[in-house]
Amino acid sequence: MAIPNQLPNTEVVLLEVEILLTIIFVGAWGGFVSYFIGKEKAQQSDAHISISNCLKQVVISCFTSFLLSALAIEKGFSFNMVLLAAGLGGVFAAPILKILGDKIKKYIIDASLRE
Template sequence: MISAASARDVVLMDHDIIRAVIGMSAWGGIVRYIMLRQKKPIMEEILACLLQVVVSCFTGMLLSIFVLSRDANDDKLLIMAGLGGVFAGPIITLLGKKIASLIDSFSPSPKISE
């Protein structure tokens, strides 16, 4: 079982697990690309696939860090990395909406009455 109490724990984690998380996220990105694929010239398809893989790896790492903070085992970690890769677009959209609502509800320091 893997656990991460701080950012240092994530950085000092076993490199094989980090590679597995990145691999599962990238695989999820390739699956997502295949699901949404459109007929384009070959160079545009390669570029689109690589861009999807980059976004999927980012989202998979975010979800993996979240799962690590919940003391999940290796299997759950890899499953969430793969799902983070496949559902990268919707996850980033939801995260953006959540951050926007937090910013909108944030009130600056109260004014001092004289």
């Protein structure tokens, strides 16, 4: 499986389905890891709430891993590095989204002050 580079005339990156599913799976696995790391800190007795929190973490981790892997593909990294970015995006989803949110807030505030 090779990740094709961008086409010369467009901004489209074509991904094979296997690559996309692998990225999503690695992100989901990172979400499980992140959930189990955080679960040791906060014990919950209700199984329904625990499963719900786990699924929420997996969805957020898949989103963040997709963002980081898209960035890695854009930078022209190898397939292994794209998977590494997807895994790190899955495990460290909350801090990455917090940093990204802070940068966007700063950009919006700076843009509003210039007007």
